[in-house]
Amino acid sequence: MQRYFIDESLPKDRRLTLPADIAHHLIDVLRADVDTEIEVALNDQKVYLAKVVELNPATIELKADLGTDAELPVEVILACGLPKTKEKPELIVQKATEMGADRIVFFAAQRSISRWNPQKQAKKIERLQKIANAAAEQSHRNHQPEVVYGGKLSDVLKNEAADFKIVAWEESAKQGEEANLAQTLRQLRPGQKLLAIFGPEGGLSEAEIEQMQAQGVIPAGLGPRILRTETAPLYLLAAVSYQLELAR
Amino acid sequence: MQRYFIDESLPKDRRLTLPADIAHHLIDVLRADVDTEIEVALNDQKVYLAKVVELNPATIELKADLGTDAELPVEVILACGLPKTKEKPELIVQKATEMGADRIVFFAAQRSISRWNPQKQAKKIERLQKIANAAAEQSHRNHQPEVVYGGKLSDVLKNEAADFKIVAWEESAKQGEEANLAQTLRQLRPGQKLLAIFGPEGGLSEAEIEQMQAQGVIPAGLGPRILRTETAPLYLLAAVSYQLELAR
Numbered sequence: 001m002q003r004y005f006i007d008e009s010l011p012k013d014r015r016l017t018l019p020a021d022i023a024h025h026l027i028d029v030l031r032a033d034v035d036t037e038i039e040v041a042l043n044d045q046k047v048y049l050a051k052v053v054e055l056n057p058a059t060i061e062l063k064a065d066l067g068t069d070a071e072l073p074v075e076v077i078l079a080c081g082l083p084k085t086k087e088k089p090e091l092i093v094q095k096a097t098e099m100g101a102d103r104i105v106f107f108a109a110q111r112s113i114s115r116w117n118p119q120k121q122a123k124k125i126e127r128l129q130k131i132a133n134a135a136a137e138q139s140h141r142n143h144q145p146e147v148v149y150g151g152k153l154s155d156v157l158k159n160e161a162a163d164f165k166i167v168a169w170e171e172s173a174k175q176g177e178e179a180n181l182a183q184t185l186r187q188l189r190p191g192q193k194l195l196a197i198f199g200p201e202g203g204l205s206e207a208e209i210e211q212m213q214a215q216g217v218i219p220a221g222l223g224p225r226i227l228r229t230e231t232a233p234l235y236l237l238a239a240v241s242y243q244l245e246l247a248r
Numbered sequence: 249m250q251r252y253f254i255d256e257s258l259p260k261d262r263r264l265t266l267p268a269d270i271a272h273h274l275i276d277v278l279r280a281d282v283d284t285e286i287e288v289a290l291n292d293q294k295v296y297l298a299k300v301v302e303l304n305p306a307t308i309e310l311k312a313d314l315g316t317d318a319e320l321p322v323e324v325i326l327a328c329g330l331p332k333t334k335e336k337p338e339l340i341v342q343k344a345t346e347m348g349a350d351r352i353v354f355f356a357a358q359r360s361i362s363r364w365n366p367q368k369q370a371k372k373i374e375r376l377q378k379i380a381n382a383a384a385e386q387s388h389r390n391h392q393p394e395v396v397y398g399g400k401l402s403d404v405l406k407n408e409a410a411d412f413k414i415v416a417w418e419e420s421a422k423q424g425e426e427a428n429l430a431q432t433l434r435q436l437r438p439g440q441k442l443l444a445i446f447g448p449e450g451g452l453s454e455a456e457i458e459q460m461q462a463q464g465v466i467p468a469g470l471g472p473r474i475l476r477t478e479t480a481p482l483y484l485l486a487a488v489s490y491q492l493e494l495a496r
Contacts, residue, residue, distance in 0.1 A: 070472040098479050100471070139473045182495035223348070223489040224318040225387045231346050234479075238486030239494075241471040247430035247491070 002030060003039040003047070003137045005144050010042055014062040015053070023058035039066065045142045071142050072100040073190040073244050078233045079156045081109030081200035082116065088230045093128045097135035097145050099237035102193075104132070105150035105160060111202035121149045153197075153208055157215055162195035164188060165217040168232045169199075169209060172221040180220040181236075185243040196236050201229050250278060251287040251295070251385045253392050258290055262310040263301070271306035287314065293390045319390050320348040321438040321492050326481045327404045329357030329448035330364065336478040341376045345383035345393050347485035350441075352380070353398035353408060359450035369397045401445075401456055405463055410443035412436060415460050416480045417452065417467040428468040429484075433491040444484050449477050 004022050018026065026032045032052055040050045040062065047068050050060040078101050080092055093104055108115060116124055128147040136144040150156045157165075164184050172180065188194060197217065199208075209219065222235050252270050266274065274280045280300055288298045288310065295316050298308040326349050328340055341352055356363060364372055376395040384392040398404045412432050420428065436442060445465065447456075457467060470483045 068472075070474075095479055095482075098473060098475055099483065100473055139475065141473060178494055182490070185495075221494075223493045224316075225346060225348055225389060225489075226318075227346055227387065231343055231482075234343075234482055235347065235486040235489070238483040239490040241473075241483070242430070242487040242490055243495070245471045246426055246469075246487075247433075247495075 001037060001039050002026070003041065003140060005041045005133065005136065007043050009044060010046075010048075010062065016040075016050075016060050016062065018058040018060060026052070027055060027058050041142055043143075045071070047140075047142060068140070069142060070100075070140050072102070072237075072240060074188050074240065075102040075191075075193045076100065076237060076240055077103040077105065077160050077162060077193060077195045078236075079105040079107055079150060079160060079195060079197045080233060081198060081204065081229065082106050082112040082114050083229050084113045084201050089124075089128060090131055091230050092233055093131045093147055094135045095234050096237055097132045097141065098139040099234060100141070100241060101145050101233075101237060103145055103160075104128075104147045105156055106148075107150040107156045108152055109200045110153075110205045110208055112200040113202075114200075116149060125149055153211065156197070157212065157217070160195050162193040164192070165195040165197070165212075165215075166220045167197040167204065167209065167212050167217050168222050168227075168236065169204065169219040170221065170226060171209075172219040177219070177221050180218050181222065181239060182243070184218060184220065185240060188240075188244065194240065196233070198229060198232050198236075249285060249287050250274070251289065251388060253289045253381065253384065255291050257292060258294075258296075258310065264288075264298075264308050264310065266306040266308060274300070275303060275306050287388075289390055291391075293319070295388075295390060316388070317390060318348075318388050320350070320488060322436050322488065323350040323439075323441045324348065324485060324488055325351040325353065325408055325410060325441060325443045326484075327353040327355055327398060327408060327443060327445045328481060329446060329452065329477065330354050330360040330362050331477050332361045332449050337372075337376055338379055339478050340481055341379045341395055342383045343482050344485055345380045345389065346387040347482060348389070348489060349393050349481075349485060351393055351408075352376075352395045353404055354396075355398040355404045356400055357448045358401075358453045358456055360448040361450075362448075364397060373397055401459065404445070405460065405465070408443050410441040412440070413443040413445070413460075413463075413465040414468045415445040415452065415457065415465050416447070416470050416475075416484065417457060418469065418474060419457075420467040420469040425467070425469050428466050429470065429487060430491070432466060432468065433488060436488075436492065442488065444481070446477060446480050446484075 036052045041047045047066045048062045053061045284300045295314045296310040301309045
């Protein structure tokens with residue numbers, strides 16, 4: 001069933017006039033009629049069964065709370081060093097949303113070749129947020145992850161509060177470290193926050209790793225293969241889901 | 249360091265004349281000279297340090313076996329229902345190679361919209377195999393996964409021998425099944441084979457699921473979110489790596 005996110009709380013009379021973009025998609029594109037049923041996720045992160053009751057203005061009546069919960073039991077914040085191409089942030093945002101990320105932060109790492117100047121940032125984030133929103137609908141999430149530009153690594157470390165902080169570091173695997181990720185995931189309790197930091201194509205610099213370690217960020221290997229910058233966050237999210245949702 | 253795969257065994261005199269495509273890349277593109285060091289994976293799946301000793305014909309001397317092993321401890325065969333677009337098989341092959349797949353089979357599922365006619369198959373597979381080979385070099389694998397066209401689901405079930413067979417099935421998750429994947433991965437022993445089957449965009453049909461269950465294929469959910477056809481195999485591979493390489 002078609003799912004939409006509407007940033008409203010549940011109205012007392014359970015009737016909602018649809019925002020213009022959703023009304024257009026539902027009525028004009030999908031050709032819904034009175035009595036068509038849809039699913040609507042409100043800002044209480046609950047998903048309601050809803051029925052179209054009026055076409056002009058497009059109005060729905062919210063019926064049962066479906067009680068579905070497709071969210072990870074922990075909040076995962078991804079912080080990704082800006083990749084080189086336009087396609088990679090889009091791939092990260094789409095796939096990380098499917099896999100349950102709560103918040104996706106892009107930052108200018110030391111070896112990031114691409115820079116988002118202040119004029120471009122808002123536009124780029126707006127586009128990425130749209131991709132996240134569409135992916136959240138398709139993957140039947142209860143809420144849409146937020147995509148933000150986080151500035152420098154030091155800003156990310158200052159602004160992104162979390163119970164556990166890890167950095168994906170391939171040297172960590174080379175040094176024989178294999179257990180930090182599993183140890184961290186096993187300690188996570190429902191409702192806690194995990195910040196996971198990833199380098200851009202050239203990787204993170206020694207200085208960045210040291211800066212993070214000094215602030216208690218745990219270096220964690222993601223297995224013995226070299227993962228591309230857009231692949232590592234997906235590995236991390238799958239591992240979180242596997243450990244906390246399937247292998248408990 | 250640059251890594252190449254050469255489908256040869258270790259020569260007695262440890263000298264190898266490079267195949268034309270590798271010679272071109274190393275000498276003309278990367279402008280290597282005599283004494284340039286590279287890494288070479290031979291068909292014994294070992295990785296050797298090698299040194300250029302002659303430019304014309306491009307010849308290397310194989311030095312130490314580096315003893316590196318970036319392969320998953322089990323062989324994972326992915327069988328993917330043919331996706332609709334040209335880009336999705338490419339994404340699956342590239343990312344699944346990075347994540348350690350041993351063999352990638354595409355098959356014509358009941359709901360596959362795209363069909364590869366016999367004239368097109370060889371060309372498509374050739375292109376995908378090139379993507380796998382490049383990804384294997386970049387991710388520092390010890391060997392290149394094989395990409396094949398597997399025909400129908402019944403052919404896949406007949407031809408792909410494995411110790412454990414699972415099918416990613418979203419209804420499985422809806423029915424409250426959460427543990428089949430973890431139970432299967434915990435039973436896997438080093439050297440064993442896992443066949444993991446995935447549907448195309450529209451999912452697998454009830455008939456296909458029944459056909460598989462009748463042959464002992466275990467339906468396994470990959471968490472409560474709906475994953476796209478190209479995302480599910482990546483989730484599976486990350487879970488295999490996490491369970492067998494990091495969380496032992």
